[in-house]
Amino acid sequence: MLEILYFARLRxxxxxxxxxxxxxxxLHTIADxxxxxxxxxxxxxxxxxxxxxxxxxxxxxxxxxxxxxxxDEIAFFPPVTGG
Amino acid sequence: xxxxxxxxxxxSAPSVSSPALSxxxxxxxxxxxxxxxxxxxxxxxxxxxxxxxxxxGLVRDMNxxxxxxxxxxxxxxxxxxxxxxxxxxxxxxxxPIQAVRVVHRVGDLAPSEQIVFxxxxxxxxxxxxxxxxxxxxxLKTRAPFWKRESTPKGSRWLDARxxxxxxxxxx
Numbered sequence: 001m002l003e004i005l006y007f008a009r010l011r012x013x014x015x016x017x018x019x020x021x022x023x024x025x026x027l028h029t030i031a032d033x034x035x036x037x038x039x040x041x042x043x044x045x046x047x048x049x050x051x052x053x054x055x056x057x058x059x060x061x062x063x064x065x066x067x068x069x070x071x072d073e074i075a076f077f078p079p080v081t082g083g
Numbered sequence: 084x085x086x087x088x089x090x091x092x093x094x095s096a097p098s099v100s101s102p103a104l105s106x107x108x109x110x111x112x113x114x115x116x117x118x119x120x121x122x123x124x125x126x127x128x129x130x131x132x133x134x135x136x137x138x139x140g141l142v143r144d145m146n147x148x149x150x151x152x153x154x155x156x157x158x159x160x161x162x163x164x165x166x167x168x169x170x171x172x173x174x175x176x177x178x179p180i181q182a183v184r185v186v187h188r189v190g191d192l193a194p195s196e197q198i199v200f201x202x203x204x205x206x207x208x209x210x211x212x213x214x215x216x217x218x219x220x221x222l223k224t225r226a227p228f229w230k231r232e233s234t235p236k237g238s239r240w241l242d243a244r245x246x247x248x249x250x251x252x253x254x
Contacts, residue, residue: 008157008229009240052243056227059162075159075227079243082156082163082187082228083140083199083219 001070002033007077010053014043023070030055031064033074052079102175103127103182106167108158110190113200115139118184122202125182132181134208136215138201144194146241149234156189156198159227163187166226174203174218178210185218187228217254224251 002021011017027033038048047053055062056075068074103125119137126132142154171183184202192198201218205211222228230241 005159007159007227008231056159056162059159059165061225075162077159077227078229078240080224080227081230081241081243082158082226083223 002027002068003073004033004037005073005075007075009078010046010076013046023068023072028067029064030057030062030066030068030074033068034064047076053077054079102180104168104171104175105182105184106164106171107186108160108163108167108189109186110188112188112197113186115197115200118186118200118202122182122184122204125184126204127181131206132204133206134211135202135204136208136211138199138215138219139197140199140219142192142194142196142198146232146234149236151194151232151234153233154192154194154196154198155231155233155238156192157229157231158187158189162227163189167222170218170221170225173221174214177217178205178214180205180210180214183214183218185222187222187226189228220247220250220254223247 002023003018004021005018006014006016027036034047038045054077057066057068058073105121105125115137119135122135123129142151144151167185167187171185174180174183180203182204184200186200188198199222201215203211203215203218205214224243224247231238232241
């Protein structure tokens with residue numbers, strides 16, 4: 001199982017703050033996960049199409065080629081604007 | 084998610100090479116005098132401190148030509164504290180500083196309210212100024228906080244600024 005979190009403008013766009021997903025055998029990296037989620041179509045394609053989106057694996061900034069494992073917390077979010 | 088919105092690591096050894104880092108994310112306002120005193124109290128050998136630099140970020144009432152009535156800050160609980168801790172640790176690895184204290188607020192803030200406090204102590208002012216500026220610049224592009232502002236035309240998420248990214252990379 002994966003815990004997936006969405007923040008800020010992306011959370012509002014998707015209308016979802018978090019979800020759980022069964023980690024299937026075809027999902028090896030964050031890029032695989034992005035493709036899997038974008039395949040839902042509609043508003044979900046933004047995950048693949050917006051190149052500015054960032055992601056984190058277990059609360060560390062991650063890249064598209066970062067491997068994922070069952071039990072991971074994966075987060076997607078826009079560029080940060082704190083401070 | 085783990086409910087850890089406060090990470091404090093005070094070095095046990097009385098050495099300037101292992102600085103005390105205190106990181107907090109909270110919705111409540113902070114008292115500048117109290118943070119300043121707490122930063123001094125973090126010092127294991129206060130008589131070796133020659134400089135204390137404090138930065139406070141405030142909410143402005145105008146942005147991109149629009150009056151701003153409220154700023155709302157969202158964050159990623161857990162990761163925001165972790166990212167601030169990592170930035171503070173990086174600063175202490177780059178400069179011989181003695182203590183770092185960071186407080187970042189979240190939630191709804193009005194113009195003129197305090198958003199962020201960064202305090203750094205060191206033997207000399209150059210390191211304290213540099214490390215403080217480094218921490219502020221880095222947290223703007225690396226710590227997971229997002230601002231949404233309310234204007235007469237409605238509310239809008241702020242976009243990341245190229246100038247902020249450039250400052251982060253310049254270090």
